[in-house]
Amino acid sequence: MLANAFVDKPTKPTNAELAAVLGPAKALWDQLLAGLAERCSIDVQEWNSYSRKAGWSLRLQHKKRNVVHLSPCRGCFRASFALGDKGVQAARQSGLPPSVIKIIKAAKRYAEGTAVRIEVKSARDLAVVEKLTAIKLAS
Numbered sequence: 222m223l224a225n226a227f228v229d230k231p232t233k234p235t236n237a238e239l240a241a242v243l244g245p246a247k248a249l250w251d252q253l254l255a256g257l258a259e260r261c262s263i264d265v266q267e268w269n270s271y272s273r274k275a276g277w278s279l280r281l282q283h284k285k286r287n288v289v290h291l292s293p294c295r296g297c298f299r300a301s302f303a304l305g306d307k308g309v310q311a312a313r314q315s316g317l318p319p320s321v322i323k324i325i326k327a328a329k330r331y332a333e334g335t336a337v338r339i340e341v342k343s344a345r346d347l348a349v350v351e352k353l354t355a356i357k358l359a360s
Contacts, residue, residue: 222340224295266281304334308335
């Protein structure tokens with residue numbers, strides 16, 4: 222798993238800092254945010270840092286419900302979900318690529334749900350994140 226690019230940064234990243242870290246993946250970041258807002262009614266975007274060691278992530282919410290966290294890495298970003306049992310079951314039956322099902326099966330379970338983390342490096346990964354977002358909202 223790639224490290225968060227904003228570890229030890231005391232303030233939330235600016236758009237320019239985000240673009241510099243993500244590089245070409247910044248276009249994927251912007252495309253995902255626009256798509257989730259339009260198709261999944263994501264209505265809140267909020268930068269958070271739980272600790273300086275963890276770095277910064279963008280929390281996306283729908284009606285005050287946490288849906289997905291986006292963590293910038295160098296050249297890509299990570300989408301993190303906490304899926305409940307119904308969400309995990311739906312994801313396994315959703316026709317996601319076998320590599321994603323393998324990630325879900327290997328994911329660690331916490332009280333909040335199963336921690337599914339997807340690295341976004343290409344447009345193909347955007348479809349996976351959008352599908353997991355829809356599953357999270359439906360479960």
